[in-house]
Amino acid sequence: MSPAGLVPVAGAVLLAPLFLGIIHRTKALFAGRSGPPLFQIYFDAIKLLRKGCVYSGATSWVFRLAPIVAPAAALTAFLLLPQGGFPALVSFPGDFVLFVFLLGTARFLTVLAALDTGSSFEGMGASREAAFSALAEPALLLCLAVAVRESGHLSLSGLVGSVTGAEWQRAGPALALTAVSLLAILLAENARIPVDDPNTHLELTMIHEVMVLDHGGPDLGFILWGQALKLWVMGALVVGMFLPGRTGSPWLDGAVFLAGMLALAVVIGTVESTIARLRMTRVPQFLVGAGAFAVMALALVMR
Amino acid sequence: MHTLLDTLIVLLVFTNLRLLGLSRINASIRTVAAQGVLLGLVAAIANADHLSPRIVLIAVVGIAVKGVAFPLLLFRALRAVKIRSEVEPFVGYIPSVLAGVAAFLISLAVAARLPLPVRPPSDLLVPTALSTLFVGLLLIVSRKKALSQALGFLVFENGIYAFGVGIAYEAPTMIELGILLDVFVAVFVMGIIVFHIAREFDSIDTTRLASLKE
Numbered sequence: 001m002s003p004a005g006l007v008p009v010a011g012a013v014l015l016a017p018l019f020l021g022i023i024h025r026t027k028a029l030f031a032g033r034s035g036p037p038l039f040q041i042y043f044d045a046i047k048l049l050r051k052g053c054v055y056s057g058a059t060s061w062v063f064r065l066a067p068i069v070a071p072a073a074a075l076t077a078f079l080l081l082p083q084g085g086f087p088a089l090v091s092f093p094g095d096f097v098l099f100v101f102l103l104g105t106a107r108f109l110t111v112l113a114a115l116d117t118g119s120s121f122e123g124m125g126a127s128r129e130a131a132f133s134a135l136a137e138p139a140l141l142l143c144l145a146v147a148v149r150e151s152g153h154l155s156l157s158g159l160v161g162s163v164t165g166a167e168w169q170r171a172g173p174a175l176a177l178t179a180v181s182l183l184a185i186l187l188a189e190n191a192r193i194p195v196d197d198p199n200t201h202l203e204l205t206m207i208h209e210v211m212v213l214d215h216g217g218p219d220l221g222f223i224l225w226g227q228a229l230k231l232w233v234m235g236a237l238v239v240g241m242f243l244p245g246r247t248g249s250p251w252l253d254g255a256v257f258l259a260g261m262l263a264l265a266v267v268i269g270t271v272e273s274t275i276a277r278l279r280m281t282r283v284p285q286f287l288v289g290a291g292a293f294a295v296m297a298l299a300l301v302m303r
Numbered sequence: 304m305h306t307l308l309d310t311l312i313v314l315l316v317f318t319n320l321r322l323l324g325l326s327r328i329n330a331s332i333r334t335v336a337a338q339g340v341l342l343g344l345v346a347a348i349a350n351a352d353h354l355s356p357r358i359v360l361i362a363v364v365g366i367a368v369k370g371v372a373f374p375l376l377l378f379r380a381l382r383a384v385k386i387r388s389e390v391e392p393f394v395g396y397i398p399s400v401l402a403g404v405a406a407f408l409i410s411l412a413v414a415a416r417l418p419l420p421v422r423p424p425s426d427l428l429v430p431t432a433l434s435t436l437f438v439g440l441l442l443i444v445s446r447k448k449a450l451s452q453a454l455g456f457l458v459f460e461n462g463i464y465a466f467g468v469g470i471a472y473e474a475p476t477m478i479e480l481g482i483l484l485d486v487f488v489a490v491f492v493m494g495i496i497v498f499h500i501a502r503e504f505d506s507i508d509t510t511r512l513a514s515l516k517e
Contacts, residue, residue, distance in 0.1 A: 172306045173313035285324055288397050292320055292404045299408055300313075303426065 004250065008083035011254075013075070016232035017041035017225065019265050026269025041228060048221030056214060058118050066113030067219035071226030073106035077233050082157050083240065085253030093154035096144045099237075100137065103189070106230065107133055110223075114211035125210030128280070132195065132207070135287035136188045139181060142294035146178045147241055149301045160240035168244060177297035179242045183267075184290035186238060188283075190231045193272040195283050205280065235264050305425065311345050312427045315465065316407060319438040322458060323399040326388045328450055332377045335457050339369025342461055346468035349424040361479050365464065368483055373457060373490050380450060380494040384501035394445035406437035423469035432469065435462030449500060449507040453493040460486045 021038040028035020055063065080095050082088040111129055114122040148154060150171060151162035168175060188195040191208030200206060212223050239260035247253055278286055318338040325331045343366030350358045394402070410433035423429050439459025443452050460482070467479055501507050
């Protein structure tokens, strides 16, 4: 553990909402709008934090727990993930399973909180979230298994950043399959198009948005921030795993990493602008496809 | 160059999975066309070390027939029968995709044990050819529309072609081109038959052909 390890965590906490802002700006550019300010999420979060909380009499402590645990779990996941040239604060063999577990915990509590409200809408969203994540999570673990096999490391510190240009030359197809699969999982897990539209409030098609309908004030602020953190942590995983180029200087690598994150935000914004949301019945097919890619990549590297 | 070949082969596997998950027939025809073009490129690149007019001929004729002629014939048949998608295949799309992945894994295991006269240019070529054969068979037995089954037949043939190009400098040209000609005639005839079935019975759903027997 070193104090330098705190830099990426602090950076992620501060920059995560900006990542969403860049996605929104890309989408606005595609649509020909000027779009919200880049820092809109910060403004929203600050506004919400100054408000008071309103809780329904039907809810219990579970409902109040979710908005705290969701960002906390994402934040803990950051401790395991090296970003740029900076090492992770905590690292041990097999910590990638803990990483997936933390993301799963955040989701589990969000689902429980949605069920806790007793609203039929929220139950619908919770059921969808649970069903789709049951398909996305094995695919994520398979992708990580490919990386473990490729790098020979059992911890995220080892397997993130181990991919170099030479590695891409040697196992390019398998890595490309994993990258596509991981990108699809990122879109699904973070409720982005083509799985879920973060902007829609049409009750029949919402997944994530419908689960947080009853949260308000600081709780909603924390949920927004937690969402941004989760998007950042998964984005950092994708960028860290597949972006070659390690110079050795942490600051230079950090700059490369930030450039990769910026590119990823633009890619997500482009995907969201050019692809329509899938019909609900096609979503499992999309996720099974992502899983199939991961299995194929694993078969290719295990050969 | 080895990576390029592997990338093309993985793209071939991708077209297989895409075919298993697609319901729209026009998109399926385009995917089969893309598969044909990929196969032609694989044929050329796999034998780039000893490139002869023969190999170039096999690749060019392959691309022309599979990438251009077949899609044109099938699109013409599709226009004639006025259907747009496969409805309720015997095996659903998600199980089909999973079966495709399983076929690929089994092919990897089988190909590792398969004694071959020559070493193929890429370790992935034989497993991919085998899994393409499986996918073609699966499409033939699991789809209801006659056109989808014709596509399955084409994919099956693509598998044989893929198997052939791996050892193309060993196999006689006449056989390769003869197979291509056979398939060309078969697709031509299938297009006409599909058209006639559709005109007589207003449907190309093969399950309904069973009720003809009395």
